[in-house]
Amino acid sequence: MTAAPSTGVIAGILALIAIAIALAITAGPNIALAVPAGAAAVVLAASLGPYGVLASRGEDRRPVHVPDSRPSLRALRAFAGDRIHREELVLLLDQVERAGPNPRLPSRPRGELSTIVSMNAAGFRKYVATRVEQLERES
16 A cells, blocks of 8 residues: 655745746747656646556555535534534524524624533533523423
């Protein structure tokens, strides 16, 4: 198994291409210098394609994981403790409440949201359970 194309190698080839192009441009009417420099730039640019194919041959081809956006899975990620996912879960509960028993629920102040998502894991789980129970009673 070989590694994916090295960023350093590709950057080096791109730098050589830039040098060859600059040399061809600055050569001006000097055809003896401009043509070989331009040809070198073209050959180097053309080498990027085969290099990528050869370097990635045999590479581990695991499927790319696309995150699932279903609310149930977003909720499970929220309990892992990630602040952004916790915030998303609180806002989802607000959205459910607005869609059901409390359509006039105002937007949650940023400070209140920050306090909720920074709770310890047990406190956050209790907050969510209380909100869900409340939504069940009111629906």
